[in-house]
Amino acid sequence: MSLKRSIFDLRKRKDQVRLGGGEEAIEKQVAMGKLTARARILAIVDEGSFHEYDMFVEHVGTDFDMGNKVLAGDGVVIGTGTIYGSPVCLFAQDFTVAGGSLGLMHARKITKIMDHALKMRVPLIGINDSGGARIQEGVNSLAGYGEIFFRNTLSSGVIPQISVILGPCAGGAVYSPALTDFVFVVENISKMFITGPAVIKSVLGEDISMEALGGARVHAEITGNAHFFALSEKECFEQIKKLITYIPWNNTQKAKTFPVKEPKFKTKIENIVPADARLPYDIRDIIKSIADGSEFFEIMELFAANIVIGFGRMNGETVGFVANQPKVLAGVLDCDSSDKAARFIRYCNAFNIPIITLEDMPGYLPGVDQEHAGVIRHGAKILYAYSEATVPRITVIIRKAYGGGYIAMNSRHLRADFVFAWPMAEIAVMGPEGAANIVFRKEISEAEDPEAMRQQKIQEYKDKFANPFVAASKGYIDEVIEPHETRKILLHALKISANKDVQGPSKKHGLPPF
Amino acid sequence: MADQEKQYIIVHSAKYETTYNQKYLNRKVWEEPNFNHIKSYIPGTIIEILVKEGQLVKAGESILILEAMKMYNDIKMPFKGKILKLNIESGQKIPKDFLMIEIEPVK
Numbered sequence: 001m002s003l004k005r006s007i008f009d010l011r012k013r014k015d016q017v018r019l020g021g022g023e024e025a026i027e028k029q030v031a032m033g034k035l036t037a038r039a040r041i042l043a044i045v046d047e048g049s050f051h052e053y054d055m056f057v058e059h060v061g062t063d064f065d066m067g068n069k070v071l072a073g074d075g076v077v078i079g080t081g082t083i084y085g086s087p088v089c090l091f092a093q094d095f096t097v098a099g100g101s102l103g104l105m106h107a108r109k110i111t112k113i114m115d116h117a118l119k120m121r122v123p124l125i126g127i128n129d130s131g132g133a134r135i136q137e138g139v140n141s142l143a144g145y146g147e148i149f150f151r152n153t154l155s156s157g158v159i160p161q162i163s164v165i166l167g168p169c170a171g172g173a174v175y176s177p178a179l180t181d182f183v184f185v186v187e188n189i190s191k192m193f194i195t196g197p198a199v200i201k202s203v204l205g206e207d208i209s210m211e212a213l214g215g216a217r218v219h220a221e222i223t224g225n226a227h228f229f230a231l232s233e234k235e236c237f238e239q240i241k242k243l244i245t246y247i248p249w250n251n252t253q254k255a256k257t258f259p260v261k262e263p264k265f266k267t268k269i270e271n272i273v274p275a276d277a278r279l280p281y282d283i284r285d286i287i288k289s290i291a292d293g294s295e296f297f298e299i300m301e302l303f304a305a306n307i308v309i310g311f312g313r314m315n316g317e318t319v320g321f322v323a324n325q326p327k328v329l330a331g332v333l334d335c336d337s338s339d340k341a342a343r344f345i346r347y348c349n350a351f352n353i354p355i356i357t358l359e360d361m362p363g364y365l366p367g368v369d370q371e372h373a374g375v376i377r378h379g380a381k382i383l384y385a386y387s388e389a390t391v392p393r394i395t396v397i398i399r400k401a402y403g404g405g406y407i408a409m410n411s412r413h414l415r416a417d418f419v420f421a422w423p424m425a426e427i428a429v430m431g432p433e434g435a436a437n438i439v440f441r442k443e444i445s446e447a448e449d450p451e452a453m454r455q456q457k458i459q460e461y462k463d464k465f466a467n468p469f470v471a472a473s474k475g476y477i478d479e480v481i482e483p484h485e486t487r488k489i490l491l492h493a494l495k496i497s498a499n500k501d502v503q504g505p506s507k508k509h510g511l512p513p514f
Numbered sequence: 515m516a517d518q519e520k521q522y523i524i525v526h527s528a529k530y531e532t533t534y535n536q537k538y539l540n541r542k543v544w545e546e547p548n549f550n551h552i553k554s555y556i557p558g559t560i561i562e563i564l565v566k567e568g569q570l571v572k573a574g575e576s577i578l579i580l581e582a583m584k585m586y587n588d589i590k591m592p593f594k595g596k597i598l599k600l601n602i603e604s605g606q607k608i609p610k611d612f613l614m615i616e617i618e619p620v621k
Contacts, residue, residue: 203557203582203583204557204558204610205609221536221537222536278528278530280531280532304535326530328532329523329532329533329538330522330530330531362523362526367541368543368544369542369544372544402525431525431526431527431528432528433527433528434525434526434527434528
């Protein structure tokens with residue numbers, strides 16, 4: 001064959017593979033509001049940067065007449081590209097080819113790009129759109145999943161791993177996303193569950209739709225399995241690209257530095273917080289009034305909204321914000337919010353991102369459901385995550401810091417590097433109302449007018465303890481600051497902490513309460 | 515939510531104005547367990563009822579077989595007592611926490 005003819009032949013072969021499951025299958029895919037596997041990758045990476053590998057890999061199934069079937073690329077696209085110039089490895093399952101089902105070679109392509117990402121220390125982005133295991137390949141497909149899960153775990157904390165659920169992801173397949181750092185879902189497109197509606201109905205008699213069982217909103221709001229929720233694939237891809245700008249390539253590097261932009265939030269920081277500790281406000285307004293350019297990239301916005309987590313920049317560098325949200329459930333700590341915050345703290349620690357904690361919470365959520373759901377062990381996750389984190393950790397106590405929650409929210413006692421407090425901060429074992437009831441129980445019950453006595457004693461307790469100066473007198477707080485100084489002092493503290501170096505005792509690994 | 519009534523959370527006697535989330539609104543309110551109620555701990559199908567109303571049964575004796583997840587679950591009498599009421603019949607499919615049998619202890 002002449003060179004010209006062989007080039008022609010090559011192009012023909014590639015075009016054939018690019019057609020995936022054929023035009024009809026592609027039409028079906030597009031009709032569902034979904035892009036094809038390659039189009040998705042191209043929508044995420046920089047223009048012209050994508051290179052695909054293993055296009056000519058063929059499946060090895062022979063049972064059940066599979067031997068005669070041709071599956072383009074065995075139903076998955078793998079390759080490398082860049083996002084805003086940062087290198088990434090990607091794979092995308094192709095639902096148009098045998099429903100994106102996972103057979104041995106399909107899995108091998110995925111593990112190949114995973115190995116590559118780990119070796120090259122660059123982020124991995126996996127797009128899931130698959131009916132599940134290729135049943136005809138039997139235990140080989142299970143082996144494939146296992147190999148993927150193992151690599152997810154091996155890469156965990158070394159390279160960022162991002163899962164994008166753009167179709168069904170059911171049964172064992174869900175465990176790869178669950179092991180990764182960030183899971184993206186899109187309304188009406190993403191479906192994740194271990195056991196589908198049909199089986200649930202036949203075994204348990206519970207009738208539920210796919211969307212209500214494991215749709216995007218369910219995972220973003222109820223289960224906490226998803227970190228980012230979007231209304232369209234396009235919005236989802238923008239979120240992914242934005243996330244990439246906030247995180248480093250791997251655990252030995254820092255995220256990219258951006259030009260410093262002063263906050264442009266319109267409300268003055270002093271005017272955001274009501275002086276009455278029992279009135280709500282949106283803690284994100286505080287974040288926006290201190291972060292560079294007032295930009296805050298929130299993670300898990302809908303799940304456990306009583307705590308807010310996400311990335312912003314200070315002095316051009318990525319920081320992680322962990323903040324109680326008085327607007328939702330009074331900003332209490334509970335099972336879900338503890339779990340959400342703890343995982344994020346560990347993420348920041350693994351990837352060298354300093355953590356800024358904004359504290360305003362009354363304590364833990366009371367209730368039998370919470371106690372029985374294990375709020376003790378879930379709550380302990382926050383303590384553990386902060387205590388083990390060696391990245392710079394700075395706390396600003398805005399208003400309330402009571403009891404166990406005060407200790408948990410990156411207190412001095414857990415080796416916070418800096419703890420600042422606003423002048424109306426209250427650091428105490430509990431709020432004045434509860435404390436007065438206990439400390440002055442006798443006086444209140446024996447008084448002629450118990451309610452008047454209670455109010456008097458609450459005031460007495462407030463005057464004495466509802467301020468930051470008792471804690472400051474013990475050195476638990478480094479400085480009591482005026483609200484408008486917050487950004488300035490945080491920038492300074494981050495600068496001073498930039499070369500922080502602490503070493504704990506050597507161990508194989510700790511045993512966090514999960 | 516603006517037109518709704520204000521929502522509050524009480525922690526240590528202090529009442530905080532805030533908003534509830536869906537999960538909080540859907541939380542299960544705890545009820546004291548009634549040991550005289552034999553409820554299904556899993557949804558399934560009643561295979562066989564081994565007792566009759568009014569019957570006295572010793573602790574640990576099988577009172578019914580509940581099939582769930584392809585397993586035959588042998589439901590036993592928790593204490594010596596009398597069968598007061600059967601709310602199920604053989605072959606019936608039942609959801610979780612269904613009150614199957616009411617009993618009372620006998621000395």
